[in-house]
Amino acid sequence: MAVCILVVDDEPQSREMHAAVLGSWGYKSVVARDGFDALLKVAEHSPDLVVSDLRMRGMSGFELLSVLRRRYPEIPVLCISSEYDPLHIPPHVVCDTLLKKGSYELAELRAKVAELLRGQHRASHSKRPEAVVWLPKGRDDYYTVTCTNCLRTFPVRRTTEKEHSEEHTSCTHCQTVLTYFIEGSRA
Ligand SMILES: [Zn+2]
Known part of the structure; x- marks a missing residue:
């Protein structure tokens, strides 16, 4: 069976380009347009690797990465982002490898994909004990977590306006302690 890679990106052009490139390297690719779609596709196709954008409408890449790490820790994740440095991936971006959007070579992508599929370069990030939740900075008094x-949602009263400050709450359904951050910009 062909190795399956899930490409998550809300920009159709970028999504189809990555799917086509991965296909030309012999991988079977599946695409998803946002985080919610990605979770459905993961359940349906059990991909060997996820390649995801970070900034997306609906469920952002930050949230998707957290949920993936918690629910499917065995699946490596390659993140493509314009705002983070591949050499200094911040702890709240829960991926195994990061490529800088718009400034990497396809050969680099190919090498990273092959490494992750071989199980290399997973150690530090896959050992992170707690996946985190990202929330949009909105105007309401409550966040939906x-x-x-x-994977159930519940309201949490807003206690801070500070972006990227670490907050904690317990899930009202299963009591799991969740760490969350407030994300500044989101469509
Ligand atoms: Zn829960």
């Missing part, structure tokens, strides 16, 4: 363990 999606539990990374049971």
